[in-house]
Amino acid sequence: MSAYVYESNGQNGMPSKQRAANGGHSQRNSVDDYMMPEEEWEREAVLDPAWERQQKKTFTAWCNSHLRKVGTSIENIEEDFQNGLKLMLLLEVISNEQLPKPDRGRMRFHKIANVNKALDFITSKGVKLMVGAEEIVDGNLKMTLGMIWTIILRFAIQDISVEEMSAKEGLLLWCQRKTSPYKNVNVQNFHTSFKDGLAFCALIHRHRPDLLDYSKLTKDDPLSNLNLAFDIAEKHLDIPKMLDAEDMVETIRPDEKSVMTYVSAYYHAFAGVFQAEQAASRICKVLTINQENEQMMEEYERLASDLLEWIKQKRPWLENRATDNTLDGTQAKLGEFRDYCRSQKPPKLSQKAKLETDFNTLQTRLRLSNRPAFTPNEGKLLADIVDAWKGLELAEKGFEDWLLKELRRLERLDHLVKKFQHKCDIHEEWSNGKIDLLKSSDFKQCSLNDLRALSRKHLAFESDLAAHQDRVEQIAAIAQELNVLGYEKIQAINQRCQKLCNEWDELGDLTQKRRSTLTDAEKIVERIDSLFLEYAKKAAPYSNWLDGAREDLIDMFFIHTLDEICGLIEAHNQFKATLGDADAEYKTIMRLVDDAQQTSKDNNLDLPPNPYTNIQSEEIKSKWNEVQALVPQRDQDLQTEYAKQQQNERFRLQFAQKANVVGPWIERQHELLQQLTVQVVGTLEQHQKKLETMETSAAQYRPHIDELEKYNQQIQECMIFENRHTPYTMEVIRVAWEQLHTQLTRQIAEIKNQIYTLEKKGISEEQMNEFRAAFAHFDKSRSRRLDPKEFRSCLIACGYNIREDRQGDADFQRIMANVDPTHTGFVTFESFLDFMTRECSEEDSVDQLTLAFKTLSADKPYITAEVLKRELPPDQAHWCIQRMKPYTGADGVPGSYDYKTFSSALYGESDL
Numbered sequence: 001m002s003a004y005v006y007e008s009n010g011q012n013g014m015p016s017k018q019r020a021a022n023g024g025h026s027q028r029n030s031v032d033d034y035m036m037p038e039e040e041w042e043r044e045a046v047l048d049p050a051w052e053r054q055q056k057k058t059f060t061a062w063c064n065s066h067l068r069k070v071g072t073s074i075e076n077i078e079e080d081f082q083n084g085l086k087l088m089l090l091l092e093v094i095s096n097e098q099l100p101k102p103d104r105g106r107m108r109f110h111k112i113a114n115v116n117k118a119l120d121f122i123t124s125k126g127v128k129l130m131v132g133a134e135e136i137v138d139g140n141l142k143m144t145l146g147m148i149w150t151i152i153l154r155f156a157i158q159d160i161s162v163e164e165m166s167a168k169e170g171l172l173l174w175c176q177r178k179t180s181p182y183k184n185v186n187v188q189n190f191h192t193s194f195k196d197g198l199a200f201c202a203l204i205h206r207h208r209p210d211l212l213d214y215s216k217l218t219k220d221d222p223l224s225n226l227n228l229a230f231d232i233a234e235k236h237l238d239i240p241k242m243l244d245a246e247d248m249v250e251t252i253r254p255d256e257k258s259v260m261t262y263v264s265a266y267y268h269a270f271a272g273v274f275q276a277e278q279a280a281s282r283i284c285k286v287l288t289i290n291q292e293n294e295q296m297m298e299e300y301e302r303l304a305s306d307l308l309e310w311i312k313q314k315r316p317w318l319e320n321r322a323t324d325n326t327l328d329g330t331q332a333k334l335g336e337f338r339d340y341c342r343s344q345k346p347p348k349l350s351q352k353a354k355l356e357t358d359f360n361t362l363q364t365r366l367r368l369s370n371r372p373a374f375t376p377n378e379g380k381l382l383a384d385i386v387d388a389w390k391g392l393e394l395a396e397k398g399f400e401d402w403l404l405k406e407l408r409r410l411e412r413l414d415h416l417v418k419k420f421q422h423k424c425d426i427h428e429e430w431s432n433g434k435i436d437l438l439k440s441s442d443f444k445q446c447s448l449n450d451l452r453a454l455s456r457k458h459l460a461f462e463s464d465l466a467a468h469q470d471r472v473e474q475i476a477a478i479a480q481e482l483n484v485l486g487y488e489k490i491q492a493i494n495q496r497c498q499k500l501c502n503e504w505d506e507l508g509d510l511t512q513k514r515r516s517t518l519t520d521a522e523k524i525v526e527r528i529d530s531l532f533l534e535y536a537k538k539a540a541p542y543s544n545w546l547d548g549a550r551e552d553l554i555d556m557f558f559i560h561t562l563d564e565i566c567g568l569i570e571a572h573n574q575f576k577a578t579l580g581d582a583d584a585e586y587k588t589i590m591r592l593v594d595d596a597q598q599t600s601k602d603n604n605l606d607l608p609p610n611p612y613t614n615i616q617s618e619e620i621k622s623k624w625n626e627v628q629a630l631v632p633q634r635d636q637d638l639q640t641e642y643a644k645q646q647q648n649e650r651f652r653l654q655f656a657q658k659a660n661v662v663g664p665w666i667e668r669q670h671e672l673l674q675q676l677t678v679q680v681v682g683t684l685e686q687h688q689k690k691l692e693t694m695e696t697s698a699a700q701y702r703p704h705i706d707e708l709e710k711y712n713q714q715i716q717e718c719m720i721f722e723n724r725h726t727p728y729t730m731e732v733i734r735v736a737w738e739q740l741h742t743q744l745t746r747q748i749a750e751i752k753n754q755i756y757t758l759e760k761k762g763i764s765e766e767q768m769n770e771f772r773a774a775f776a777h778f779d780k781s782r783s784r785r786l787d788p789k790e791f792r793s794c795l796i797a798c799g800y801n802i803r804e805d806r807q808g809d810a811d812f813q814r815i816m817a818n819v820d821p822t823h824t825g826f827v828t829f830e831s832f833l834d835f836m837t838r839e840c841s842e843e844d845s846v847d848q849l850t851l852a853f854k855t856l857s858a859d860k861p862y863i864t865a866e867v868l869k870r871e872l873p874p875d876q877a878h879w880c881i882q883r884m885k886p887y888t889g890a891d892g893v894p895g896s897y898d899y900k901t902f903s904s905a906l907y908g909e910s911d912l
Contacts, residue, residue: 051255052141054247058258059148061242062156065265066093077148078141084114087136091121094155111137119147127154149257156264171260174267175199178206184219190259195248197225200266204232207270211236222249239265279855280871286849287876289369290906296362297374303355304380310348311388314340318395321402327410334403334716341400341734342709352389353742356382357749360830364753367834370907400731404721411719413487415558420478424496426551427471431503434461438510453611458514460536460613465511467544472504535592536612542585543615546623549575549582553630560721562645569638576631586624593617648720655711656725662704663728666736669698673743677784683765688751695744705737750830757837771836774798775829785826788816798836846907853899862887862896 056077064073067086070093074080081087083106088099100117103110115133123129127150135143157167160174172187179185182202187193194200196219205214211232217225226245233239242262248254323330359382362374376382479497483490552575676690712730715723723729754768774797778790786794792812795802802808819831856871857863863884868877883905884897 050247050251051258052145054243054251054255054258055145055149056141057244057247058242058255058261059145059152061240062152062261062265063090063148065240065242066090069093078139078144081115081144082137082139083111084116084118084133084136087118088114088121091118091151094151095121095125097121108137122147122151122154125154152257152261152264156268157260160264160267168260171264171267175203175263178203182206182214190256190263191253194259194263195254196222197227197229197245197248198222200229200233201225203263203266203270204229204237208236233266233269237266237269239269279852282848282852283856283880284872284876286852286906287872287879289365290371291876291879293362293365293369293371293374296358296365297376300355300358300362300374301376301380303351303358304376304385307348307351307355307385308380308388311392314344315392315395318392318399321399323406323410327407327414330403330406330410334400334407337400337403338713346738349738349742350745352385353745355385357745360749361753361756364756364834368757368837372907404716407719408721409485412558413482413485415556416478416482416485417487417493418556420475420482420493420497423471423475423478423551424500426547427468427475427500430468431507434507435503435510438507438514450611456533456536456612457614458511460540462511462515463537463540464544465507467541472500475500531592531596532610532612535589535596536610536615538585538589538592539613539615539617539620542589543620543623545582546620546627549627550623550630553627553634560648560719562642562649565638565642565645569642572634572638579628579631582624582627586620589620590617648715648718651711651714651718652720652723652725655708655715656723656728658704658708658711659726659728659730659733662708663726663733663736665701665704666733666740669694669740670736670743673740673747677747684751684755684768688748688755691744691748691751695748698740698744705733708733754833757833767836768833771798771833772829775832779829784829786832787826788812791816791819791827791832794832846903849903849906850900853903857899861889861900862892863899864893864896868897 060074060077063077067073067090070089072086072089074086085102088102091097092099099121102114102117112133115136119129119131119133129147129150131143131147131150136147153167157171160167160171168190172190175187179187179199179202182198182205184196185198185202187199198217198219201212201214201217205212212228217228223245226243226248230241230243230245234241239262242265243254243258323333359374365371366373476497479493482493487493673691673694676687676694708730757768774794775786777797778786778794780790792802795812795815802812815835816827819827819835853863854860856867865877865881868880871877872880880902881897884899884902887896887898
């Protein structure tokens with residue numbers, strides 16, 4: 001019969017495999033094939049006495065720790081198991097199983113039968129024995145120790161499993177992890193690493209810090225350390241003293257099996273604590289997710305409130321299309337609008353994009369962690385923010401154009417007011433005293449010659465009156481235009497215009513009346529000297545022409561294009577072409593005066609005043625000289641304006657050249673982004689890097705936008721309202737730039753959410769690419785959504801078996817209700833991706849979280865604040881206590897909490 005043999009080579013005590021003396025091969029002791037060769041016992045080897053003493057003491061203490069449960073013990077391990085009774089009792093205690101009834105006789109064969117029953121039971125547990133019953137009955141110490149070691153391996157160490165390692169490796173890894181934070185502890189084996197006792201003390205302090213103060217221990221006093229650990233373990237942990245402190249210190253290399261046996265007792269004693277740590281870890285993970293989600297919800301609410309408040313403040317300002325009717329006030333408002341577009345709106349646009357990104361990220365996190373979807377407070381939904389932003393952009397639309405039109409209107413008003421005042425001054429200067437003159441009865445006392453003179457003079461006045469008709473009509477037309485344009489001080493304009501028109505009507509009536517009176521007297525009046533009469537006829541219209549020419553030469557002009565100034569220059573050149581005829585007319589009039597003077601001189605007569613006109617030749621001469629002097633001044637003014645319009649044209653070209661570069665660049669970026677959106681090439685990380693590269697490129701291109709803004713400001717300051725050199729306006733480029741920035745931010749956030757989905761759901765990137773390729777294949781319109789027919793075909797392409805019958809239709813409708821809960825009639829790419837990842841991944845659940853709390857509470861239906869504070873980090877323990885309902889069951893204790901309702905609430909299955 002085969003048996004266990006135990007040996008030491010005398011140097012390091014490591015067991016070795018040898019052949020039996022009869023030439024047979026010893027069998028390998030294996031418990032489920034995890035025991036290593038150094039754990040074998042061999043018959044012919046010599047056991048180190050120190051090791052034998054340690055093993056005997058340790059194994060005896062281990063056996064007694066179990067036998068005392070049934071009220072018995074052993075004193076001599078090689079003698080007390082000879083009859084097999086206590087050996088069978090030991091196996092029943094440690095296995096919780098009933099062995100066959102033992103033989104009660106005292107004969108040798110009775111003892112062998114009982115030992116064989118015990119050995120058969122061990123063999124039935126999958127252990128290959130190398131010890132015979134006769135060796136145990138004969139009291140063979142080596143074989144007895146080997147048998148006990150086999151029992152310890154099978155029933156105390158085999159069930160230790162850490163990260164799928166063997167029992168010995170797993171136990172060693174457990175020791176290393178538990179003692180890693182402690183100073184002077186480095187567990188590498190089960191012999192020398194435990195000699196100074198600090199490893200035992202560290203294991204106790206790690207799980208029960210209240211039992212000893214590790215900081216007071218020193219590596220230089222191993223005996224005290226070992227005794228302290230053994231005493232505490234025996235008194236507080238119910239672990240018997242299996243090792244001797246003096247033997248551990250004095251032996252160069254303590255027995256590995258004895259130390260393993262004693263350490264396994266620590267493992268089993270703290271197994272419950274380890275389970276509690278695992279449960280606490282699971283709870284911490286769940287609570288961390290919820291705390292992060294709550295922080296994101298609070299941040300969303302804060303940002304949404306801030307953005308909505310800002311929109312609420314800005315929208316009335318943009319909707320208010322009223323100014324103070326002054327150029328300075330309107331230009332100041334234009335400056336405020338530029339500051340809004342360049343400094344105030346871009347940060348808020350980024351804030352809006354961040355809100356959309358954070359909201360989608362939060363909803364993704366909630367879906368992936370099986371939490372209910374986040375619903376913001378009333379009025380702060382993403383749709384509310386989008387609507388508010390659209391309202392802001394609607395109010396903003398056309399605001400700048402309105403301001404520029406208002407500037408043009410005010411500038412036109414200013415020009416018209418000055419022109420009105422100027423023409424009114426001229427007319428009032430001319431009409432001054434005319435009414436009194438027409439009302440005069442001076443002709444009654446006049447001689448015949450004087451009467452004739454008055455008649456002629458009145459005819460000249462009528463010509464003059466007719467010549468002023470155009471000026472009066474112009475004044476009325478200007479007043480009417482000022483009324484249409486809404487001039488602020490229109491009342492004063494209307495009053496002056498009405499007064500002037502009334503005087504003009506009165507002048508007309510009085511003129512007709514006086515003409516009738518003089519006509520009656522014409523029969524007795526001879527015609528006045530034909531020369532004076534001819535002079536009067538020529539002088540009056542010529543004087544009016546000079547007045548008109550002077551008025552035109554000093555008239556202000558209001559133009560905006562190079563073509564308009566060229567038209568004015570051409571008109572001025574045409575006017576200069578008529579100066580020759582005017583000069584001839586001037587000479588004719590002056591010759592009439594000279595002839596009259598010469599005639600008076602020839603007849604020795606004093607030249608009387610011209611009775612037909614008040615226009616003197618000196619006045620004609622003065623006006624003609626003034627007109628000749630104003631012509632070159634007008635030339636200079638027109639050339640100055642021409643230079644200004646040339647500069648404006650350069651500004652137009654400067655803006656157009658830049659806009660014709662920036663506009664196509666932004667359009668190309670939109671096309672590239674559209675291509676990247678439609679088709680993802682490479683990994684998600686590579687795609688994210690491409691988008692981030694585009695975002696960096698766009699940020700680096702920002703100076704071109706700023707430069708274009710500077711050119712646009714120059715154009716607006718120069719009152720340039722149109723540009724035929726480019727189809728792009730600053731508003732168009734701003735909108736395209738903002739859309740590019742927003743779409744880039746949204747696409748990057750979407751890719752990050754997909755990467756997060758991969759990590760959270762355990763979906764491979766190959767699967768994600770298959771989902772994306774399948775969706776893109778059926779998305780013919782590239783709208784990133786599928787109708788029900790396309791979605792059904794896509795599911796079939798992904799491997800779903802949807803039959804073409806009523807049952808298949810019912811199954812498909814259930815899927816549609818899941819991916820399209822609002823019944824829009826379309827399935828978006830995000831809903832499709834969320835559905836496919838749920839179908840292909842494993843998720844945590846309410847049951848898992850409830851089980852974790854149950855483990856912490858020692859299988860009780862409630863949990864106390866003391867347990868939460870002991871097992872969880874302080875902030876998460878406080879978070880749970882604030883949100884848990886009190887436990888209302890009859891078996892509860894004061895201050896206990898209902899963790900089941902709390903777990904369900906975290907996953908949206910109940911109301912907390």
